Amino acid sequence: MxxxxxxxxxxxxxxxxxxxxxxxxxxxxxxxxxxxxxxxxxxxxxxxxxxxxxxxxxxxxxVAGKAMPPLLLDDEEAVAIAVGLRTAARQPVAGIAEASLRALAKLQQVLPPRLARRVSSLTGATSSSADSFATLVDPVQLTVIAGAAVGCERVRFAYVTNEAAVSRRHVEPVQLVALGRRWYLLAFDLERNDWRIFRLDRISDALATGARFAPRVPPGGDAAEYVKQKMYDSAPTYRARATLQLPVEVARARLADFAGDLEAVDAGSCSWHSTEDTIEYLAFRLTLLGCEFTVHEPPALVEHLRGLGERITRSVG
The missing domain is CATH 1.10.10.10 (Winged helix-like DNA-binding domain superfamily/Winged helix DNA-binding domain)
Structure with a gap:
């Protein structure tokens, strides 16, 4: 030896x-x-x-020291960490999301092919729970872009626009941002000579080109705040108002972080006011409550639930 x-x-x-x-x-x-x-x-x-x-x-x-030294991992430990990081990539955890992607990018760079196949098999055989509502993003796309952002390397990818058109983009990625139920990429678009925000679930065929660029300062100096402001300013907002046939405390427990404004009507019912960016998600939250409810507004939510009910009736009839 x-x-x-x-x-x-x-x-x-x-x-x-x-x-x-x-x-x-x-x-x-x-x-x-x-x-x-x-x-x-x-x-x-x-x-x-x-x-x-x-x-x-x-x-x-x-023992623990003042700095983080390099660690050695055996095969089982490397696979466990990679699977855990890829799971975190699908369901970002506040505060550690970008760090998990950077770690995954580093690990996948040195992971032997035999272990990479094990990781792919394990993650492919697992699924998110019913309570998971985050938009699913391909971890491969995440790790390619995260690695390029850290290394200041230009990236090319295919992107599906809001109008369902597919375009090719050539960008300098600056930062990944987990916001609400989605991942976003803040990047400088070289062909449009301007800042752009991309939804990660609409990106495919991401490829780091190897061309380096000088680090860019995001608008306002804070990428996360910039993306948050732009997304909230441009996203459609739906304000729902409904009466739930649940005691207010039970409704608050079932809605958890998405309780919105709840107010007791009587011992067995309460009023619910909530704001979301999609009608589908408002309907999703209501139908998971497991109780009778009456939607007062918006009309679009009423129509969506009516159509959903008709499809379910036909499916079981």
């Missing part, structure tokens, strides 16, 4: 959360205790905080 291979093997052992007696490490690595001590010193020089305790029960262990 070469010195480098032995050092990596030692680091892998120390990442197990336990203390390792020097004699046991020497036996596993098939070297002398003196060599183990020398290798421990090398790891410390590289920034790994290896702590030594004396005595019969003493030994070496890796």
């Amino acid at each position: 070469s010195d480098a291979a032995r050092l990596l093997r030692l680091l892998s052992l120390l990442q197990t959360p336990r203390e390792w007696p020097g004699s046991e490490l020497a036996a596993r690595l098939e070297v002398t205790p003196r060599t183990v001590r020398r290798d421990i010193d090398r790891l410390r020089d590289l920034g790994y905080p290896v702590e030594a305790t004396m005595g019969v029960l003493g030994g070496y262990r890796l």
Whole structure:
């Protein structure tokens, strides 16, 4: 075993959360205790905080330090992390969404093909729960664009517009933003010479070109705030008003974060006011409540629910 291979093997052992007696490490690595001590010193020089305790029960262990050192992962750990990150990409978690994509981009870059196939098989065999309402986005597109944004690399992709037309785009990606139930990309469109916001679920065939660009400052200095303002200013808004045949506390618990404005009418019913960007989502929330309800407005929601009810009746009839 070469010195480098032995050092990596030692680091892998120390990442197990336990203390390792020097004699046991020497036996596993098939070297002398003196060599183990020398290798421990090398790891410390590289920034790994290896702590030594004396005595019969003493030994070496890796502890938390001031900086994050590189970690070694075995096959099972790498697959587990990749699957977890790809799941997070489909259902972004507030505060860690972009970081998870950057981590996934780095991991997929070095993942051996045999492990990449395992990750694809596992993620392909899983599905989101019924409570998941986030727009589904291809994790491959996410990781390509996330990696390009981090590396300041231009990207080409196909994009479906609001009018269902497909166009080719050549952009400098600046930042991915998770907003509401969707992912967005803020980028500078090279052909239009202006900033553009793209929905990730409408992007396909993303390809990093290898051409680098100088980092751009997003409008206003804050990409997330810019996307939020633009999306909320341009999105259609539907204000729903309905009476729910549920006690107000039960309705609040079932609606959770999407409770809107609830007010008790009597002991068994309440009024509900909510604002959303799609009629379909308003209908989705109402039909999941498991109670009788009366929609007062908007008319578009009434018509949508009526058509939905007729389709369901025909389906079961």
